[in-house]
Amino acid sequence: MSVQQQGMRSSRASIESVLVLAALIALWWLASHQQWVSKVFLPTPEATLESLWEGLHTGELMGFTLDTVVRMLLGWLLASAIGVALGALIGASATARVWIAPTLEFLRPLPASAVMPLAISLLGLSSGMVLAVVAFGAMWPVLLATVYGLASVHVRLREVATALQLSRSAFVIKIGLPNALPDILAGMRLSMTVSLIVAVVGEMIASQSGLGQAILLAARSFRASELFAGIVLLGAIGFCSNALLAALENTFLRWQRP
Numbered sequence: 001m002s003v004q005q006q007g008m009r010s011s012r013a014s015i016e017s018v019l020v021l022a023a024l025i026a027l028w029w030l031a032s033h034q035q036w037v038s039k040v041f042l043p044t045p046e047a048t049l050e051s052l053w054e055g056l057h058t059g060e061l062m063g064f065t066l067d068t069v070v071r072m073l074l075g076w077l078l079a080s081a082i083g084v085a086l087g088a089l090i091g092a093s094a095t096a097r098v099w100i101a102p103t104l105e106f107l108r109p110l111p112a113s114a115v116m117p118l119a120i121s122l123l124g125l126s127s128g129m130v131l132a133v134v135a136f137g138a139m140w141p142v143l144l145a146t147v148y149g150l151a152s153v154h155v156r157l158r159e160v161a162t163a164l165q166l167s168r169s170a171f172v173i174k175i176g177l178p179n180a181l182p183d184i185l186a187g188m189r190l191s192m193t194v195s196l197i198v199a200v201v202g203e204m205i206a207s208q209s210g211l212g213q214a215i216l217l218a219a220r221s222f223r224a225s226e227l228f229a230g231i232v233l234l235g236a237i238g239f240c241s242n243a244l245l246a247a248l249e250n251t252f253l254r255w256q257r258p
Helices: 003-033 045-058 060-091 094-107 112-123 127-151 155-163 168-206 211-220 224-252
Strands: none
Touching (some): 003 045, 045 060, 045 224, 060 094, 060 168, 060 211, 112 127, 112 168, 127 168, 168 211, 168 224
């Protein structure tokens, strides 16, 4: 496929995505204005945009957004660092993978929300507790991707490392991690989404400043337009962060293209 054909296909996909989004907004507008659902629960798009503008203009909603973004990014960075480090240690050794695999399979399915009561008992209802839970929940995609990437290093590359008498650490740095980079970056993209979700849940449970708390308070007081404004902001944060990581991934993996 030529570059021109790829560009045309990408443009067509973008147009189709915009049309689908426009159709969903039109359906929302129709459902709210025709009172298919009470405005107490489903505000109009105009009311949502007005609440969004007022919240950002006064600074209150902007402050909540910044709190959530900072918490999400810190948790994601911590999860990525821990995930890559532990994944490299486990993935570089077949013996370690055999010994630790059962423990990983036991811990991996645990939802971060299920771990939160334990974290509260240990760290209290604090911002540090939420950060720890975010890091725990977002660590697994990066950890497992790193383990898989190092475990899938081609046998010929391992033979080359043996012939060059590379130490285990040199093998990980010069061969293992570069080979695992596509998997690690994919895991980090998924980890970013998980960190946003867990950060919002943690803010709701621990009553920490952020969009999670703002959405919860709006729901309890039946301020539907403010609730939807918070949801729109969360969607925008998720979309922008994923698009940014996708662009960085394409940049770092440019060497893989034919």
